[in-house]
Amino acid sequence: FSLGASLFAASARYDDLGNFTRLPGYATVDLRVGWALNPDWSLQLAGSNLLDRQYETAAFYNQPGRTWMLGLRYSPR
DSSP states (O other): OEEEEEEEEEOOEESSTTSOSEEOOEEEEEEEEEEESSSSEEEEEEEESTTOOOOEEETTEEOOOSEEEEEEEEOOO
8 A cells, every 4th residue: 555645835925026916825635545456556546635725826727626536557567
């Protein structure tokens, strides 16, 4: 098994040179888990923005809410 987590936090900031468009701070939490089925195959599950925060990295550019990804990886020796 493998397990991982990420926490990303950003403080309030401005989106323009004149400091007129203020973007609020935010934090996101991501989790990852993997399971080796055998030496060549693994199953992976990842969840992003698990707190389902609404935030913008640029003015009027909303980011995705909570997302999940399931993957099957083949990596021959």
